[in-house]
Every structure is written in structure tokens, then in C-alpha cells.
Amino acid sequence: MSHIEFVATTTSKHSVRVGRLQTSSGASLATPALLYYNRLGAVPHLINTHLPALQIAGSAASAVGASESGQPTQPDSIGMTVAMEDFLPMFSPGFPRPPVISFDPARVSRFSNRFDSLASYMALDEKNSINPILIADLADIGACSERVGSIRNKFIFGRIGGVNYKVSPKDYIQAATVLKPDILVSLFDFEAEQPGTRTKSKVDRNLGYLDMVIKEKAKSLAAASLCIFGVVDGGSDMDERARAASKTIQLFDNDLSGYVLPFLARTDLPTFQQSLRQTIGHLTETKPRICYGVSSLEQLLVGIREGVDLFDSNWVCKLAEDGIALRLSENTPETMDMKSDPQKWVHDQTVMVSNCGCPVCTRPYHRAYINHLFKVKDMLPHALLNSHNLWQFNHFFSKVRAAIQDGTLGEYLSQFEHKS
Ligand SMILES: [Zn+2]
Known part of the structure; x- marks a missing residue:
């Protein structure tokens, strides 16, 4: 122990x-x-x-x-x-x-x-x-x-x-x-x-x-x-x-x-x-x-x-x-509903977040494909979104720790607060 x-x-x-x-x-x-x-x-x-x-x-x-x-x-x-x-x-x-x-x-x-x-x-x-x-x-x-x-x-x-x-x-x-x-x-x-x-x-x-x-x-x-x-x-x-x-x-x-x-x-x-x-x-x-x-x-x-x-x-x-993908690693934080609205995603051949280092965005799996998986009730998109979101949070927390040490936490968090 x-x-x-x-x-x-x-x-x-x-x-x-x-x-x-x-x-x-x-x-x-x-x-x-x-x-x-x-x-x-x-x-x-x-x-x-x-x-x-x-x-x-x-x-x-x-x-x-x-x-x-x-x-x-x-x-x-x-x-x-x-x-x-x-x-x-x-x-x-x-x-x-x-x-x-x-x-x-x-x-x-x-x-x-x-x-x-x-x-x-x-x-x-x-x-x-x-x-x-x-x-x-x-x-x-x-x-x-x-x-x-x-x-x-x-x-x-x-x-x-x-x-x-x-x-x-x-x-x-x-x-x-x-x-x-x-x-x-x-x-x-x-x-x-x-x-x-x-x-x-x-x-x-x-x-x-x-x-x-x-x-x-x-x-x-x-x-x-x-x-x-x-x-x-x-x-x-x-x-x-x-x-x-x-x-x-x-x-x-x-x-x-x-x-x-x-x-x-x-x-x-x-x-x-x-x-x-x-x-x-x-x-x-x-x-x-x-x-x-x-x-x-x-x-x-x-x-x-x-x-x-x-x-x-x-x-x-x-x-x-629930099909929600997060973007916390860019200057414009966003939540994306990958489950709904097929018309929005059907031709979208980009990854969920362009600078994301997660195994999903780097493979890459595209938004249209992830939405398609939800549409056909596949179980894979839950794994894909959980991987992506956890990477985004880990990235976010690494930035938070650095900002606390630099004394710039307020500045770093303000981009998320202004969004909400
Ligand atoms: Zn990702």
C-alpha cells in the first residue's frame, strides 16, 4: 500500500x-x-x-x-x-x-x-x-x-x-x-x-x-x-x-x-x-x-x-x-454537438479541433464520419469523443498550471469566461 x-x-x-x-x-x-x-x-x-x-x-x-x-x-x-x-x-x-x-x-x-x-x-x-x-x-x-x-x-x-x-x-x-x-x-x-x-x-x-x-x-x-x-x-x-x-x-x-x-x-x-x-x-x-x-x-x-x-x-x-466534443485548446473555446444535425456535418472533412494532439484528431477521424457513426448508432463515437475530450482537458489543465506559475491565470481563463 x-x-x-x-x-x-x-x-x-x-x-x-x-x-x-x-x-x-x-x-x-x-x-x-x-x-x-x-x-x-x-x-x-x-x-x-x-x-x-x-x-x-x-x-x-x-x-x-x-x-x-x-x-x-x-x-x-x-x-x-x-x-x-x-x-x-x-x-x-x-x-x-x-x-x-x-x-x-x-x-x-x-x-x-x-x-x-x-x-x-x-x-x-x-x-x-x-x-x-x-x-x-x-x-x-x-x-x-x-x-x-x-x-x-x-x-x-x-x-x-x-x-x-x-x-x-x-x-x-x-x-x-x-x-x-x-x-x-x-x-x-x-x-x-x-x-x-x-x-x-x-x-x-x-x-x-x-x-x-x-x-x-x-x-x-x-x-x-x-x-x-x-x-x-x-x-x-x-x-x-x-x-x-x-x-x-x-x-x-x-x-x-x-x-x-x-x-x-x-x-x-x-x-x-x-x-x-x-x-x-x-x-x-x-x-x-x-x-x-x-x-x-x-x-x-x-x-x-x-x-x-x-x-x-x-x-x-x-x-x-451525449455527443458533445469540446474545443479548449484554441483561442475560441467551443462545444460541438457531433450527434445531431447531420446536415451541418455531412460534408465536413475536417477534424474536431485542428491543433488537437489526441489519437482521434491525429489519426484523423473527420467530423462527417463521427456524425455518421452516431447516426447509425455505432458505439465507436463515444470512445472517440471521450478520448478527444479527455485530451482537451489535459491540455487545458497543463496550460492552467503554467498560467498559475506565471501569474497569468486570469488572462488565460478570461477567454473561457467571456465565452460562457
Ligand atoms: Zn482531438
């Missing part, structure tokens, strides 16, 4: 910063950055061998720490969010469709004998030069807004593919000691928000869960090196956001390696910004901050300005599935 280290450089009195997240197993990721969304052990529509080509060459060299140390720079690792619920059924009697999830010691040891960790189970090891940083949560980030699971006393209840499950902090830590993610996000309640006292009780439950997760970790020698991230929520209630942050720091910060700030996808921009401001000021500056639930470029820009280090990318995957 690896240990993580985060080096942050704050370049102004504001929270915005560049940094580097590193693991003792040699993975290294410059921040701010996008985390790849993962479903059932894979980036949707892509196979592992596709992933290195989506990285930006030389991005490691422009980040803090890498060149200063005199070490040769290597391509950045890929940060990924994974849902433990995708993997828990295999430890349970009755796999693949157990009636209720539980832990069968024989199945757990069978897994451990075959695989060193979740990364090796997912074939994300050194062999394919990905060297990932895996960030494990209990449930699929993409289903955050619809989570049926909630905390009832000492368990989280939920459903995985129609199967009931309940997970206790003990189960959660036990699963993590077998799967060995680089970062384990504490259990948390993310029910659709209700105004009033529900938000307060949700914050209290999350704090209670964090307490139990930390205590369970302390009981297990095998869990000693797990890096726990605390979840700091509070919905749209600014007092609760601040209380969640200050209580998390006051009670648990010695046991935390970083923080997760979750948002519902429909959170409006002013609430999003205010929530980040209410929260981040309380957090320990030297620890990384992950934001869940960003669902637009506008929110992403606000998150970067407010000092978020890592963003989940469930919404980026949805863009590809």
Missing part, C-alpha cells in the same frame, strides 16, 4: 495553487488536474492501452517539484476515481449476484493470492505505463444525486445492480486493505438535499462516519498505511459547510491526508463558489482538495480559482455519451 505526499505552492493571497500529488510507489500527478472517471474498473468506452496517449507530453516538467529535484521528468500518472461497490460483490457468497453483500474470507484470500491490489486487478500496473493514483469511494460518483444509500446508525445501505448491500466502517476498511487504493474517501451520506435540519443531521452523520472509519483503521495493522480523505459537505447551507469544515479539522485532521468536497450536479454557480469559500479557508493548506460533482466548464473555472486541486470527471464522460 502506498503512502501519498502532496506539495502545494500558493502563488497569491488567494487559494489558487499548483501542486503535485505523489505516492511512495512512484506515481506523480501535477495539480490542478482532472481525475478520470471509472465505471466497473475501466474508463468508460476506453481500454487501458488508450490512456497514455491522452496525456500531455512534458506536463510533468512544468509542475512544481519535478524539475527542481534534478530528477528526470516522466509522464504524469493518471488519477482515477473508482467505486468500491463495483468490486465488493466478488468478495461475497453468491457472486456475481449475491442476495446481500457480505465478506467471505475464502473469496478475499483468493483475490489476495491472485492480485496485489485493485490496480493490478484492473491491469493498471507498470506494464502499461499508467502507474495510476486510485481514489476509492464507496459509491459511483455518477450516481451521487440519486444515491439511495444512506447512513442508518452504523451502516450504509444501498443497491448495487439490483442487489441490496449494507457496508459498515469495518467492512469498508477490510475491503480497502485488500484493494489497496492510494486514497480512501470516508463513507458519507449524499442524499438529495432537504432544507433545514436534514442538512445538519447529514453533516453530523458524516462526521460520525469519519470517526468510525478512522477508529476501524486504527484497529487494523494492515490498514495502517491507508490514506483517508474526509468528506466535507453541508449542501447549500453555508453555515453547515463552515461547521463541517471546522469540525473535521478540529476533530480528525491528524488522521486525514486530504479532503473531498461533494456537490450536487445542479448546484448553481454562486452557491458553488460561496460553498468553496466557506470550506477551503478552514482546511489545512498542505493537504489536497478533491471536488466531486462539477458539471460544467463554468464550475470548473470557479473551482480552479478557489483552489480545488482535483476534479472528478463524471460529467466529461457524459458529454461524450
Whole structure:
């Protein structure tokens, strides 16, 4: 199990910063950055061998720490969010469709004998030069807004593919000691928000869960090196956001390696910004901050300005599935609907973005062909758009990091803000 280290450089009195997240197993990721969304052990529509080509060459060299140390720079690792619920059924009697999830010691040891960790189970090891940083949560980030699971006393209840499950902090830590993610996000309640006292009780439950997760970790020698991230929520209630942050720091910060700030996808921009401001000021500056639930470029820009280090990318995957291609690498940012309007694309023999270095635009696949694939309901265009969009975001973030270091972030981001 690896240990993580985060080096942050704050370049102004504001929270915005560049940094580097590193693991003792040699993975290294410059921040701010996008985390790849993962479903059932894979980036949707892509196979592992596709992933290195989506990285930006030389991005490691422009980040803090890498060149200063005199070490040769290597391509950045890929940060990924994974849902433990995708993997828990295999430890349970009755796999693949157990009636209720539980832990069968024989199945757990069978897994451990075959695989060193979740990364090796997912074939994300050194062999394919990905060297990932895996960030494990209990449930699929993409289903955050619809989570049926909630905390009832000492368990989280939920459903995985129609199967009931309940997970206790003990189960959660036990699963993590077998799967060995680089970062384990504490259990948390993310029910659709209700105004009033529900938000307060949700914050209290999350704090209670964090307490139990930390205590369970302390009981297990095998869990000693797990890096726990605390979840700091509070919905749209600014007092609760601040209380969640200050209580998390006051009670648990010695046991935390970083923080997760979750948002519902429909959170409006002013609430999003205010929530980040209410929260981040309380957090320990030297620890990384992950934001869940960003669902637009506008929110992403606000998150970067407010000092978020890592963003989940469930919404980026949805863009590809909806047929939306992004252009972020030119001076005129644009979204293109490649799925609709065949008349617009039918004679268009250009690539999606002329200066794009992604495997799709460099092959090249033309707009007319991509639109045709959507028209005939082929599955390939989802893979093509996801590859292209992830490359565009990686390019965008490499420019953002350079602009923060140069003190020109405002100038760089203004082209996107004027567009929106
Ligand atoms: Zn492209």
C-alpha cells in the first residue's frame, strides 16, 4: 500500500495553487488536474492501452517539484476515481449476484493470492505505463444525486445492480486493505438535499462516519498505511459547510491526508463558489482538495480559482455519451454537438479541433464520419469523443498550471469566461 505526499505552492493571497500529488510507489500527478472517471474498473468506452496517449507530453516538467529535484521528468500518472461497490460483490457468497453483500474470507484470500491490489486487478500496473493514483469511494460518483444509500446508525445501505448491500466502517476498511487504493474517501451520506435540519443531521452523520472509519483503521495493522480523505459537505447551507469544515479539522485532521468536497450536479454557480469559500479557508493548506460533482466548464473555472486541486470527471464522460466534443485548446473555446444535425456535418472533412494532439484528431477521424457513426448508432463515437475530450482537458489543465506559475491565470481563463 502506498503512502501519498502532496506539495502545494500558493502563488497569491488567494487559494489558487499548483501542486503535485505523489505516492511512495512512484506515481506523480501535477495539480490542478482532472481525475478520470471509472465505471466497473475501466474508463468508460476506453481500454487501458488508450490512456497514455491522452496525456500531455512534458506536463510533468512544468509542475512544481519535478524539475527542481534534478530528477528526470516522466509522464504524469493518471488519477482515477473508482467505486468500491463495483468490486465488493466478488468478495461475497453468491457472486456475481449475491442476495446481500457480505465478506467471505475464502473469496478475499483468493483475490489476495491472485492480485496485489485493485490496480493490478484492473491491469493498471507498470506494464502499461499508467502507474495510476486510485481514489476509492464507496459509491459511483455518477450516481451521487440519486444515491439511495444512506447512513442508518452504523451502516450504509444501498443497491448495487439490483442487489441490496449494507457496508459498515469495518467492512469498508477490510475491503480497502485488500484493494489497496492510494486514497480512501470516508463513507458519507449524499442524499438529495432537504432544507433545514436534514442538512445538519447529514453533516453530523458524516462526521460520525469519519470517526468510525478512522477508529476501524486504527484497529487494523494492515490498514495502517491507508490514506483517508474526509468528506466535507453541508449542501447549500453555508453555515453547515463552515461547521463541517471546522469540525473535521478540529476533530480528525491528524488522521486525514486530504479532503473531498461533494456537490450536487445542479448546484448553481454562486452557491458553488460561496460553498468553496466557506470550506477551503478552514482546511489545512498542505493537504489536497478533491471536488466531486462539477458539471460544467463554468464550475470548473470557479473551482480552479478557489483552489480545488482535483476534479472528478463524471460529467466529461457524459458529454461524450451525449455527443458533445469540446474545443479548449484554441483561442475560441467551443462545444460541438457531433450527434445531431447531420446536415451541418455531412460534408465536413475536417477534424474536431485542428491543433488537437489526441489519437482521434491525429489519426484523423473527420467530423462527417463521427456524425455518421452516431447516426447509425455505432458505439465507436463515444470512445472517440471521450478520448478527444479527455485530451482537451489535459491540455487545458497543463496550460492552467503554467498560467498559475506565471501569474497569468486570469488572462488565460478570461477567454473561457467571456465565452460562457
Ligand atoms: Zn482531438
